[in-house]
Amino acid sequence: MPGSPRSRTAPAGLVVALQRLGVILSVLWAAATIAFVAIKAIPGDPVAILTGGENVVDAAERAALVARYGLDQPLAVQYARYVAHALAGDFGQSYQYRLPVITVIAEAAGPTLQLAGAAMVLALGLGLASALVSAGRRGWLRGVLSGLELVVLSTPVYWFGLLLIVLFSFTLGWFPIIGGDGIPALVLPAVALSLPLAALLAQVLRDGLEEALAQPFALTIRMRGVGEAALRLRHALRHAALAASTLAGTLFAGVLGGSILTETVFGRSGIGQITIQAIRTRDMPLLLGLVMLSALASVLINLSLDALYRRIDPRLRRAAP
Amino acid sequence: MTGAGADPRDPVLREEARSTPVLAVEGLHVAFPGRSGPDEVVRGISFTIRPGEVLALVGESGSGKSVTARALVGLAGARARIRAEALRLTGHEGRALDLLGLSERRWRAVRGRQVGFVLQDALVSLDPLRRIGQEVAEPILAHRLLPRDAVAGEVQALLARVGIPDPAIRAAQYPHELSGGLRQRALIASALAGRPRLLIADEPTTALDVTIQRQILAVFADLARAGHGLLLITHDLAVAAQVADTIAVMQHGAIVEAGPARAVLADPRHAYTRRLLAAVPGPETRQSWLSRAGPRPERARDPRPAEPILEVRDVAVRFSRPGGAVDALAGVSLRVRQGETFGIVGESGSGKTTLGRVVLALQRADRGEVLFEGRPWSTLPERSRRPLRPRIQTIVQDPLGSFDPRDTVRRILEQPLRLQPGLAAGQRAARAAELMALVGLPREMLARRPRTLSGGQRQRVAIAQALAGQPDLLVCDEPVSALDVTTQAQILDLLADLQHRFGLTLLLISHDLGVIQHMSDRVAVMKDGRIVETGPVEDIFAAPADSYTRRLLAALPALPARAAPDAAAEPIGPSDAARAPGLEIHA
Numbered sequence: 001m002p003g004s005p006r007s008r009t010a011p012a013g014l015v016v017a018l019q020r021l022g023v024i025l026s027v028l029w030a031a032a033t034i035a036f037v038a039i040k041a042i043p044g045d046p047v048a049i050l051t052g053g054e055n056v057v058d059a060a061e062r063a064a065l066v067a068r069y070g071l072d073q074p075l076a077v078q079y080a081r082y083v084a085h086a087l088a089g090d091f092g093q094s095y096q097y098r099l100p101v102i103t104v105i106a107e108a109a110g111p112t113l114q115l116a117g118a119a120m121v122l123a124l125g126l127g128l129a130s131a132l133v134s135a136g137r138r139g140w141l142r143g144v145l146s147g148l149e150l151v152v153l154s155t156p157v158y159w160f161g162l163l164l165i166v167l168f169s170f171t172l173g174w175f176p177i178i179g180g181d182g183i184p185a186l187v188l189p190a191v192a193l194s195l196p197l198a199a200l201l202a203q204v205l206r207d208g209l210e211e212a213l214a215q216p217f218a219l220t221i222r223m224r225g226v227g228e229a230a231l232r233l234r235h236a237l238r239h240a241a242l243a244a245s246t247l248a249g250t251l252f253a254g255v256l257g258g259s260i261l262t263e264t265v266f267g268r269s270g271i272g273q274i275t276i277q278a279i280r281t282r283d284m285p286l287l288l289g290l291v292m293l294s295a296l297a298s299v300l301i302n303l304s305l306d307a308l309y310r311r312i313d314p315r316l317r318r319a320a321p
Numbered sequence: 322m323t324g325a326g327a328d329p330r331d332p333v334l335r336e337e338a339r340s341t342p343v344l345a346v347e348g349l350h351v352a353f354p355g356r357s358g359p360d361e362v363v364r365g366i367s368f369t370i371r372p373g374e375v376l377a378l379v380g381e382s383g384s385g386k387s388v389t390a391r392a393l394v395g396l397a398g399a400r401a402r403i404r405a406e407a408l409r410l411t412g413h414e415g416r417a418l419d420l421l422g423l424s425e426r427r428w429r430a431v432r433g434r435q436v437g438f439v440l441q442d443a444l445v446s447l448d449p450l451r452r453i454g455q456e457v458a459e460p461i462l463a464h465r466l467l468p469r470d471a472v473a474g475e476v477q478a479l480l481a482r483v484g485i486p487d488p489a490i491r492a493a494q495y496p497h498e499l500s501g502g503l504r505q506r507a508l509i510a511s512a513l514a515g516r517p518r519l520l521i522a523d524e525p526t527t528a529l530d531v532t533i534q535r536q537i538l539a540v541f542a543d544l545a546r547a548g549h550g551l552l553l554i555t556h557d558l559a560v561a562a563q564v565a566d567t568i569a570v571m572q573h574g575a576i577v578e579a580g581p582a583r584a585v586l587a588d589p590r591h592a593y594t595r596r597l598l599a600a601v602p603g604p605e606t607r608q609s610w611l612s613r614a615g616p617r618p619e620r621a622r623d624p625r626p627a628e629p630i631l632e633v634r635d636v637a638v639r640f641s642r643p644g645g646a647v648d649a650l651a652g653v654s655l656r657v658r659q660g661e662t663f664g665i666v667g668e669s670g671s672g673k674t675t676l677g678r679v680v681l682a683l684q685r686a687d688r689g690e691v692l693f694e695g696r697p698w699s700t701l702p703e704r705s706r707r708p709l710r711p712r713i714q715t716i717v718q719d720p721l722g723s724f725d726p727r728d729t730v731r732r733i734l735e736q737p738l739r740l741q742p743g744l745a746a747g748q749r750a751a752r753a754a755e756l757m758a759l760v761g762l763p764r765e766m767l768a769r770r771p772r773t774l775s776g777g778q779r780q781r782v783a784i785a786q787a788l789a790g791q792p793d794l795l796v797c798d799e800p801v802s803a804l805d806v807t808t809q810a811q812i813l814d815l816l817a818d819l820q821h822r823f824g825l826t827l828l829l830i831s832h833d834l835g836v837i838q839h840m841s842d843r844v845a846v847m848k849d850g851r852i853v854e855t856g857p858v859e860d861i862f863a864a865p866a867d868s869y870t871r872r873l874l875a876a877l878p879a880l881p882a883r884a885a886p887d888a889a890a891e892p893i894g895p896s897d898a899a900r901a902p903g904l905e906i907h908a
Contacts, residue, residue: 215445216440216442216445216446217445217446217447217448217449219396219440219446220438220440220446220447220448220508220511221448221459222396222432223394223396223432223433223436223437223438223440223512224432224433224438224459224460224463224511224512224514224515225429225430225431225432225433225434225460225463225464225515226429226433226459226460226463227429227463230463235448235450235451238450239450312450313449313450314449314450314495314497315449315495315497
C-alpha cells in the first residue's frame with residue numbers, strides 16, 4: 001500500500017511526538033506511583049523510613065521533612081505532591097551525601113555513561129566481526145569463535161576484570177591498576193564489561209545472518225554476481241539487525257543501570273556504586289531517584305528501538321501509530 | 322573435470338554470432354555425496370539455446386531441473402560435483418566463455434552479467450528490506466556497468482521495459498507494496514540489469530494467478546523476441562506451451578524427450594511426457610482420471626438433488642484495515658447440493674478463502690448466515706456447534722503449517738479420533754491404519770514426522786486427518802496449489818475417488834480454472850467479494866456471461882494435444898512491454 005504514515009500529513013509527526021511524550025510521562029508516573037505505594041506499605045514511622053533509621057535526624061530536620069513530604073496532609077495530597085516533585089526531577093536530599101539526589105545521580109552518571117557507552121560500542125564491534133566472519137561457514141574459525149563465546153558467557157565478569165588487571169596493569173603496566181581518569185582508565189573496565197555482551201550479540205547476530213542467508217533473496221543476490229562480503233554487509237546484516245537491536249537495547253539498559261561488579265573490581269565510581277550504597281544505608285530519596293532514572297532509561301531505549309525497527313524494516317512502517 | 326581449459330574456441334564461431342548458441346551444454350552431470358556413494362541427480366544431459374530461443378526444461382520436483390539451472394551459474398552448492406564434456410556460454414561481443422572449473426571470482430563476473438536469473442515468488446526472492454530501485458540497480462553496481470549518476474535512469478528504463486507503469490514511483494517502493502504481478506516484473510528487471518544475453522527463469526510464474534501468469538510469460542516472450550536466450554524451468558507443461566520454442570522433458574536427471582514445442586506437445590513420444598500432459602486438468606479431462614488411464618466413474622447422485630447440504634445466505638464480512646475498511650465478502654449466497662463438487666474460482670483477494678472460513682464457522686459473518694443441512698450453523702454458539710464440527714472438515718494449501726512438527730503421522734491422525742467417544746486405543750490404531758490405506762500411504766509412514774514427508778504425502782495425511790471424523794462436507798482451500806502437476810493429478814484423483822466412495826460433498830476453492838473445470842459439477846466465479854456468475858461448470862465456461870469470467874478463461878493455457886485444432890496453444894503475442902522503448906539487447 002503506497003503512502004507510509006510519514007507522508008500522510010504534516011501534523012502526523014507532531015501527533016507521534018506527543019504520543020511518545022505521553023508514553024514517557026506515563027511510565028515515569030507509574031514508576032513514581034509504585035515507589036510511593038512501596039514506601040507507604042512499609043510499616044513504621046515514615047520519617048524513619050525516609051532517613052534510613054530511627055533517630056537519625058533531629059526534631060528541626062524532622063519537622064522540615066514532615067512539611068516537605070506533607071506527611072501531615074491527607075494521603076491523596078501526599079501522593080499528588082510526591083508525583084509532581086518526582087516528575088520535576090526533585091527527589092529531595094540524599095541523607096548519605098547531604099546533597100540533592102539529582103546532583104548525586106548526575107555526578108555518578110558521567111563515569112557510568114562512559115563505561116556503558118564504551119562497552120556497548122566494543123561489544124557491537126566484536127559481536128559483528130565474530131558473526132560476520134563465521135555465519136554460515138563450517139570451518140574451524142566458526143568452531144573457535146562460538147567456543148570462545150561459550151567460555152566468555154559462562155565466566156563471571158569480575159574474573160575477566162581480575163585477569164585483565166593482572167595481565168595489563170601488574171605485568172605489562174599499560175593501564176592504571178585502579179581508579180584514575182580519562183581514556184586509559186576506561187579501557188580495561190570497558191573490555192571486561194563488553195566481553196559477555198559481545199558474546200551474546202554475536203550469537204544472536206549469527207543466527208539472524210544464517211537465517212537471512214538461507215532465504216531465497218540471498219540466492220537472487222548471489223545470482224547477480226554480488227560477492228559474499230557485500231551480500232552479508234548490505235543485505236543479510238540488516239535482517240539480522242532486527243533481533244540483535246532488541247537484545248542490544250536490553251543489554252544497554254542493563255549496563256546503564258550500573259555495572260556494580262565491574263565498577264567494584266576496577267574501583268570506579270558510577271551508578272552501580274551509588275545504588276549499592278543507597279541500598280546499604282537505606283538512603284530512600286536516592287533510591288527513589290535511581291528507580292525513576294532506570295525507568296526513564298528503559299522507556300527511552302524502547303522508544304528508540306521502536307523507531308529503529310521501522311528504519312530497518314519497511315514492512316513495519318504501515319503499522320506505525 | 323573434462324573440458325576445463327580445453328581448446329580455445331575457434332574464431333569461426335565469432336563470425337556466425339547470430340546462430341551461435343548462447344549456451345551449449347554437453348553431457349552435464351551433477352552429483353552430491355550421499356550415504357552410499359555419490360548421488361547423481363543430473364545424468365549427462367545436453368542442450369543448446371540460441372539467441373531468441375525459449376527452451377523449457379520440464380519435469381516434476383526432484384527431476385534435477387533446478388539443480389541444472391543452478392549449476393549453470395555455479396551455485397549448485399559447495400558439495401555439488403559437476404562434470405561435463407562442454408559447458409559453454411557465448412558472452413558479450415561473441416566471446417566464448419568456458420564455464421568449467423571457474424574460480425569463484427570468475428563465476429561472479431558471469432552471474433548477473435552473462436546470465437540473468439529469475440526465481441519464483443518475488444515477495445521472498447527480492448530483499449524485502451530494500452527498495453525496488455536498489456534491488457534492480459544491484460547488478461549494475463556489482464559489475465560497474467554505469468557511473469553512479471546514470472543508474473537511476475537506467476533502473477527506470479529497465480522497469481518500463483518489463484511493463485511496469487510509473488517506474489519512478491515504483492523504484493522508490495518496497496517489494497511488499499507492489500502487487501504480485503508487478504513484483505515479479507521487478508524481479509525480471511533486476512535479472513536484466515546486467516544486460517545478460519542468457520536468462521534463466523526457475524518456476525517464474527508459480528504462485529501467480531492465471532491472468533498474471535499470462536502477462537509475465539508475455540514479458541519473457543518479448544525478451545526472447547528481442548534476442549535473449551531463455552531457459553525456462555517449470556513443472557507445468559501448460560506453462561511451457563505458452564512460450565517455449567523447444568521443450569526438453571526431464572525425468573530422474575535425464576532428458577527423456579526433447580524437440581520443437583509443438584511436436585512434443587502434439588505428439589509426445591515418451592511415456593513420461595504423455596503422463597505429464599495427461600496430468601494437466603481442464604475441461605477435456607472431466608470424464609477421466611489424471612494420474613492413470615481410464616474413465617472416472619460417474620458419481621452416485623443423491624436421490625434428492627435439490628436438497629442442499631450447505632446454504633450460504635447473503636453473507637457479508639468486512640475487515641478494518643489501516644486506510645479504511647475492506648469488504649472481503651459483500652453479500653454472497655450459494656447452495657451446495659449433497660454429493661456434488663462445488664467449485665469457487667477467483668483470483669487472490671477475491672474473498673474465496675474468507676468464504677471458506679465462514680462456511681467452516683472460523684470467521685464470523687457480519688451479515689447473513691450459513692445453514693448446514695437446512696439447520697442453523699453459523700449462528701449457533703460454539704458449544705452447540707462443536708458436536709457437529711467433525712462433519713465439516715477442511716484441507717488447506719500447505720498442511721505443514723497446521724501440523725505440530727513434533728507429532729508423528731500417527732498422532733496427527735489419532736488426534737481427531739480421540740474426540741470420538743468410546744474408541745479404545747486399539748481401535749484408534751486400527752482406524753489410523755485404515756485411514757492411511759484410504760489415502761494410499763504405506764502404514765510404515767505412521768511413525769514419520771510431517772517434515773520428512775513430500776508435499777504430496779503431507780497433503781494425503783491432511784486428507785486422512787479430515788476423513789477421520791467421517792465428514793459429509795470437505796472444504797478444500799487451494800488443496801493442490803503448492804504441488805507440481807503430477808502430484809496435483811494424484812491428489813485430485815484421490816479426492817474424486819474418495820468422493821465417489823463416500824458420497825462426500827466438496828467445496829473446492831481454487832485460483833486454477835483447470836482444476837475447477839476438471840473437478841466441479843457447479844461453479845461460482847468470485848471477484849471483489851461477490852459472486853459474478855454461478856451455474857453448471859459446462860454452461861459457465863461454454864458461454865461465460867460475465868466479462869471477468871471471459872478474461873479468466875482467456876488466460877487459461879491450452880494444450881494442443883487435447884484442445885480443438887483452432888484453439889491450439891496460440892503463442893503469446895506482443896504485450897504492452899513490447900511497445901515500450903528500448904526493447905532490444907544492448908550488449
